[in-house]
Amino acid sequence: MYTHILISTDGSELAQNGVDHGLSLAKALGSKVTIVTVTGPFPIAAVDAGRSIAAYVNQLEADNEEHAEAILSAAKAAAEKMALTVETLHIPNALPAAAIIDAAKTQGCNLIVMASHGYRGIKRVLLGSQTAEVLATAHIPVLVIR
Template structure:
């Protein structure tokens, strides 16, 4: 049924619920998994605050994101391998999570996306956005949302 599952994470406790569910499903189905995390580009301030941003600040931010993502993905990959699951990892830097998830699912030929959702509604969802809602609205494959 689902032979290649894309599991997304941002490293939060809530996202770990989605990871755990995705790993359990992959184990039960004998599926391969790809684990993805995405980090946004350095937020460039405008106006006077922008004068304080140096290329070094941006480079440090990128390096910190890459290191944190590597640690996160290695931990989940080890968790998967303990369960006997074949796992690949992908870190997409300087990108929106929803776009990265959708593109990776397509490029890796995944046939299910598993992700967690905060379940925000109303103004909070409008102000904070919803990567999950964007994936749901634009995915060509099934999406399993864990809350």
């Protein structure tokens, strides 16, 4: 049924629920797994006036890469405990929902698993919802874990 599952994580405790559920599903189905994390575009408006933009961007890239590596290493370790082999993918400087959908397409995934806070109303408007955007625009099934 689902032969290649894309699991999205931002490293949060909530996202870990999605990772755990996605890995369990992959184990039960014998599916291939790709775990993805996305680091967003650079907030150039927040540049410190005392630093050059290039230095600021270089530091952000290094920090994002280090953070993504920590997230993906933890997810990969969880997969290995379940005797699963997974691919990991860091997509830097991208809008998360679009990057998740694009990764699913390019990796040939047929299911996306991700977590959601389940915010509604004004909280959803103010805080945004990458999960809602993925649900609205994905062309493959999306399993949302709360």
